Amino acid sequence: MELPSSVNRALAIAGEYQPQAIERARAAIALLLGFRAHSEAMAYVDSPLTMSGFPVEIAFSSADSSFRYTIDPGPMEHGPMARLDDAEVLFARLGSPPLATYVIDLVRQFQTGHNLRYGVFIGGRHNEMSDRYKLYLEVPESAAKAAEKFATELLDRPRALPNRQQRIEMIGVDPYANRIEVYARIEHMMTHEISALLWRADLMSRQGELVALLSESYPFSISRELPGSVFGFSYSVPTQGNGPIAFTLYTYARTMFGNDGNSRKKILELGRRKGWDFSFYDRLTEPLATQKDGVTTSHTMFGVTVVGDAPLGINFGVNPPSEVV
Structure with a gap:
C-alpha cells in the first residue's frame, strides 16, 4: 500500500540512521495502517493520537536510538470495540510473542459496553537487529x-495522592520485555507531590533530579507549581523476575515549550547539553523550525523517565511533518 507522504519522508530520513531496519519498519507500518487504506478519505485525520488527527506519531527516547512510532490502526467506522480483536490478529501477523492473556481479558471487560475514543494504539521499534511492538x-x-x-x-502499593483528581487512562502490554505499564492522568498536582508518585516505585530519592531536569526545559521556576494543570504519569512493571519499576512523568510538549518551533529548539538544546544524539529528530523536524502556531502543534507528549539508578531520560513524540508544513 502507498503510505502517507509524511510517513514516507520519515522512513527515508530514518533509513540514513538505521538502513537495515527501515524496510522492515515500512512493512510493519503498512500492515498496521491497512484498515485505513481501505477506508474513507477522512482515514488520516480522524485519530485522537495527534492534534491534527493524523494516526501516526514518530517517537523519540534519549535512551534508545531505534526507529520508534505509535499508530492508531483505526479507522473510525471500524469501531473501537472491535480494535482489541484486530490488534491480537495484527500482533500475530507481526510475529510477536504471546500477549499477556490475563491483561487482555481484563481490559476487554473494561471496554465492553463502554464508550471508547480509540480502543487501542500500537507502538513499534526497529533497529538493525530486531523489531518490537507494544500494545496500548x-x-x-x-x-x-x-x-x-x-x-x-x-x-503492591495503594494509589498515591488520593485527594487529587486522577485516573488510569491506558494500560500498555510489552510482550518482548515482559512488562505491563499503567498510564494515568492527574490534575492540579504541586511539584512536591511528585515524591508521592515516585514512592509507589521506590524512587523517592530521585525527585530532585527529575525536577531539575524539568526545570532545565521550562523557562520559569517550577519549585512550587508545575506548568499546566494536567500531567500524566506511568509505571512500567516487570511481570517476570525482579527488575526495577520505571516511572515516567508526562505533559504536553506545548505546555512545556509552546509552539513547534520553540519545542524543537528547546529539545535540541537539552539534547546537546546532555550529550543525547537527536540528529534524526533534528532532520525530521526541520520543517517545524519556524512554526509559531501554539494552538495546533505537531509535537505531542514530553516525558521524563526514572528507572533504578540509571541516568534520567526523556521521551517525546511528533506528528511527522511533510517537507512543507
Whole structure:
C-alpha cells in the first residue's frame, strides 16, 4: 500500500540512521495502517493520537536510538470495540510473542459496553537487529475503579495522592520485555507531590533530579507549581523476575515549550547539553523550525523517565511533518 507522504519522508530520513531496519519498519507500518487504506478519505485525520488527527506519531527516547512510532490502526467506522480483536490478529501477523492473556481479558471487560475514543494504539521499534511492538489499551472512565484495583495489585502499593483528581487512562502490554505499564492522568498536582508518585516505585530519592531536569526545559521556576494543570504519569512493571519499576512523568510538549518551533529548539538544546544524539529528530523536524502556531502543534507528549539508578531520560513524540508544513 502507498503510505502517507509524511510517513514516507520519515522512513527515508530514518533509513540514513538505521538502513537495515527501515524496510522492515515500512512493512510493519503498512500492515498496521491497512484498515485505513481501505477506508474513507477522512482515514488520516480522524485519530485522537495527534492534534491534527493524523494516526501516526514518530517517537523519540534519549535512551534508545531505534526507529520508534505509535499508530492508531483505526479507522473510525471500524469501531473501537472491535480494535482489541484486530490488534491480537495484527500482533500475530507481526510475529510477536504471546500477549499477556490475563491483561487482555481484563481490559476487554473494561471496554465492553463502554464508550471508547480509540480502543487501542500500537507502538513499534526497529533497529538493525530486531523489531518490537507494544500494545496500548484504552481504559474508559467508567472502568476507573477496576483499573485502579489492577494497578494496586500490580504495584503492591495503594494509589498515591488520593485527594487529587486522577485516573488510569491506558494500560500498555510489552510482550518482548515482559512488562505491563499503567498510564494515568492527574490534575492540579504541586511539584512536591511528585515524591508521592515516585514512592509507589521506590524512587523517592530521585525527585530532585527529575525536577531539575524539568526545570532545565521550562523557562520559569517550577519549585512550587508545575506548568499546566494536567500531567500524566506511568509505571512500567516487570511481570517476570525482579527488575526495577520505571516511572515516567508526562505533559504536553506545548505546555512545556509552546509552539513547534520553540519545542524543537528547546529539545535540541537539552539534547546537546546532555550529550543525547537527536540528529534524526533534528532532520525530521526541520520543517517545524519556524512554526509559531501554539494552538495546533505537531509535537505531542514530553516525558521524563526514572528507572533504578540509571541516568534520567526523556521521551517525546511528533506528528511527522511533510517537507512543507
